[in-house]
Amino acid sequence: MKYMITMADKSTKPAKRLSTDSTNSHEGATAGEISALEEAFRKFAVHGDTRATGKEMHGKNWSKLCKDCHVIDGKNVTTTDVDIVFSKIKGKSLRTITFDQFKEALQELAKKRFKGKSEEEALQEMYKLIEGKGPVISGVTKTVSSPTVSRLTDTSKFTGSHKERFDASGKGKGRAGREDLVDNSGYVSGYKHAGTYDHKVQGNNSRGD
16 A cells, blocks of 8 residues: 555656746746847947947937837827836936836836737737847948849940940940030041141141241
8 A cells, every 4th residue: 555655656746847847948938038128128229329338228219119119109109108108217317228127118118009908918019029129220222233233234245326325434425425416527527636637737837937
């Protein structure tokens, strides 16, 4: 009888360890989410400021984060809401917020942004909008190198009338390359020694004198 009880005790121990392992893995996932959130915070905190350490965030960058990460949806959360929360969370004489204050601010906005959800669900949804994100750089266009584009823009390979529009260096001739301008000089078009006659006549006259 004692032997059977001992075996029963042993059979229950692995189940308890499994439960503990499951709890630990959940805590690890939560820690991972916080880390991703802090990484996003640091990216926005240093944006546009070479002296920033990433530990504190200015109001301008806070607004950019809320805009780039779509915290501001123009309906439940507006730019004004974001500014009000920032002023509320930061200290009276301070211009920045810490990461902990940042999370407080997100908690405030989560209630408005995700109405109808529980406080915890709303906060998790808010975190998902921000985790792993970084500042969006606007007004920057990347040039894509393409063999086709290079071939079409290589003036040395142009033929016919298109070739006449550019000089040997590839520089456009402007109007002269686009239109047949009337030559009133009296010389045949394309004559290499055009304009030299007058110089020759003047040279002969000076020698005759």
